[in-house]
Amino acid sequence: MSVPNWEMFDKRATAAEKEIVYLKEQIQWLHQNITNNTSQTVPDVNKEEFEKLQQENIKLKHRIAILTRTIEAERNKASAMSNTSQSNIISINDTLCEIFRKAITAAYPDVLNPPVIVTTSNNPKFGDYQCNSAMPLAQQLSSSGNKVIPRNIANNIMSKLEESPLVDKYEIAGAGFINIYLKRDFGQLVLSNWLKIGEVLPPYVKKKRVIVDFSSPNIAKEMHVGHLRSTIIGDSISRLLEYLGHDVLRLNHIGDWGTQFGMLIAHLQDKFPNYSTVTPAIQDLQAFYKESKIRFDSDEEFKKRAYECVVKLQAFEPNITKGWKMICDVSRKEFEKLYTRLDIKLIERGESFYQKRMELIVKELESKNLLEEDNGRKVMWGEKHGVGIPLIIVKSDGGFTYDTSDMAAIKQRIEEERADWANAGQSLHFQMLESCAKKAGILKSFHRVHHVGFGVVLGEDKKKFKTRSGETVKLIELLDEGLKRTLQKLKEKERDKVLSEEELKAAQESVAYGCIKYADLLHNRNHEYVFSFDKMLEDKGNTAVYILYALTRIRSIARMAKITQDELRKHARDIPISLEHEKEWKLAKVLLKFPDLLLDIKKNQAGEIVKVHIGRLLLTEATAMVLEKCFTLLGLKPVARM
Template sequence: MSQVLCSSRLPERWNGWIGEEGGMQQMVDILLRLPGGLKLSPRSVGEKIVALFPKTPLVDKLEVAGPGFINISLSKDYIIRILTETLRSGVRPPPLDKRLRVVVDFSSPNIAKEMHVGHLRSTIIGESICRLLEFLGHDVVRVNHVGDWGTQFGMLIAHLQDTFPNYLKESPPIEDLQAFYKESKKRFDDEPEFKKRAYECVVKLQSFEPESTKAWNMICDVSRKEFQKVYERLDITITEKGESFYQSRMVTIVQELESKGLLIYDEGRKVMFGREQDIPFTIVKSDGGFTYDTSDMATIKYRIEEEKADWLIYITDAGQATHFVVLQHCAKKAGIFDPKKVRFDHVGFGVVLGEDKKKFKTRSGETVRLVELLDEGKQLLVKSISGESVYLRSVDTVLMN
């Protein structure tokens, strides 16, 4: 369009209004508006566009019709050739300007807890994004940021020691980790002595005491096996790199933030503000422990500086949107993240709702297990293929919300 108009004197009011990349609708809009300002008839403007239109194998003929409309006839030979190539070679993506290294964080269940229906959305959306980016030619790193660290492991280890005292010599037969977790949580809430011992186990684990570390590994392995069964059913490929991986890096990030004068003492905590109007990140708790905020700061530093990521994508429920906004501002303030060099996206999704428009749970009030939902979906599929008309409430609810 700029080439067409360069031979005419363009009024100053049009400056910046016409770009090189205007769409067809913009071209038509311009065509209808320009004549009055340039004292040209619409047909004259149309003829100028046709005369200067670059040659392309896609277009067979251009002609001005009526008062100034441009009719474009596509080349049948060109379209036939493109369709033939597509049939022979399949659909191919357009060439990349630059191949990016993309780290996609998705699924991310908690160790010692079963995957629930909410994990289904994160997992499927994340895998879909990964496959699309790989199809386009990008270097994609799938990351499962599992919750495999924290104070909850103290009560799990203490309960393991009581329930399976011979665990160091024989692998404990924990068949239902969810029930095991509930048992340990009940003891933690009801038994002061057990609670005290659970905290002692946390301290031992954080100092990597051998027996506690072995117990922790056993518990994690039970969860991993259950997670893997789900991933295989869904045909998901993902690499685990959980919170425990970043423990030493959390110490480093705290030291870095302190050396830069970015931490503020607040009622015993060490907090950081990305911007004045943001809620702060709690980097160190009053008891000296770390938080999810600390973990995410260490994680983004690792992914940018060591994974060499050009693009970071986090797949979580929409309720965490504010957290990721604060993460970007804190990482930018710390000199870790530069939005001009690294792209950052949070892909948020809604929670799975039941018929009461509340978080989808079973009749007993518990979160719906993903394994049960997949089993039910399989039954629905089999009956559908066999011609039976069937309606399963849970599957329909998940799909419709």
């Protein structure tokens, strides 16, 4: 079966929508002219001009009606192909919004951009969803001088609503709310499709090329707790975008260039003079870095040699380059250990990658007269000159800065990687970088750039998370501590007596890394949060332990019934999911919200299962599939037994 040409539908619908916006603006202008004409005294009214405006108004509205039908037809084609190919799942909210948009437009064709408000109902007495458009629409209509009752508007909208495979019934309540009740048949169909396919499919979105920046550690320095949030948040964002079908480039912008490397290489030359032929034992790069930094700060002769090494490195002198690569490789292996443990995949791209591109961006900015002299430096202001802090593009000694590499990086991502959307940066710096990139013509209006900010991690004393000695907590030590505490918890629960050694290790890693990730993602991204292993490892409440265990228990139901997942998928072809009970339907409606009770078992006295409610078991499997997908997007790794 052919794959739907979503790009074609997008282009047709978008073009029609743009034309509608333009035509509505024209109608507004015409309305204004008509109003102005009719407000004049009778002798001044130009009847011919007035009639001409009215005729033009009618033509434009007719054109809008045609375009609206065009959009609807294209969307219906896309929806039909989507359902046929089973390539996406339906967003209930979007579908209901479209149903009501159509009804409101039919009921009130003269209203420009009518409010379409569909919300989830918190009380089952008022339906599963509600359309709350009548009240704001009444205000909009009453502003012209004719008072309209919201309930009458709701009745008019109801009269234009068409049948839908999603909706069982509509009813008007209160001042003019329209309650919406979903069809159970629809719920059964969607959940059955998930089971038949064996996957919870994503809703359709327009695909984009997205670049996400991650931890950005520095070579020769160990990753610490400060790298935790950008790593976890970046991974979760990437997982979500990838699941939706976007082309995601996960980048780790490594600090592998600059003065510190001259310092490190000069120290390497002194400590291991034969490093070009014998690989030195510099596994403790952190200590090696501290040694070189002390010399750099206290020894002028050493500092001079360090700067000379920087110049040679930037000129790619072979012997110096070999030392640089050696240092980078040792550091890179340490980073990789951490990323492997956290199940994070990314592509490293150091500042060294942009060396030649930095030279080119400086020439480009100079040719556009965008650089200003400032005490021997060359700086660049954003679109609002004098606002904020300028980017330092060239230092007074002729060297480049982080600002230079960032400008080269954003140009490379837009022009070479063809990115539509980029996520990166530190807040204030990012704003200035974005402004300068727009001024230089690198970022266009259609490019989307986002700074994903986050709060700091605090210790249980509510202060910046540090060791007892006051040093920054190393990330590797944090993960090790998580493993240690998780194993203690599992043994307290005597899980070591029922799990094999392999199962215990899998559970230990799942819970340890899962609780660290989930605790980070659980909190408001922009706020600080207190890091507490005791709270993370609680088996009650909103914790990784609780939700991971919930999935494990759901999966165990099928195991107890001696039915495999493959067998359940086969049953889904001819046995309907059980949604007869109100609680089953309530659970199903929660699952259906994913894009936007357990097994009824009876046992004999020996504890053997004698009756299996396959329909309800299918519901538990659909629940498990949704939970699994959610865990995948958060970067949590469930286990079969805990």
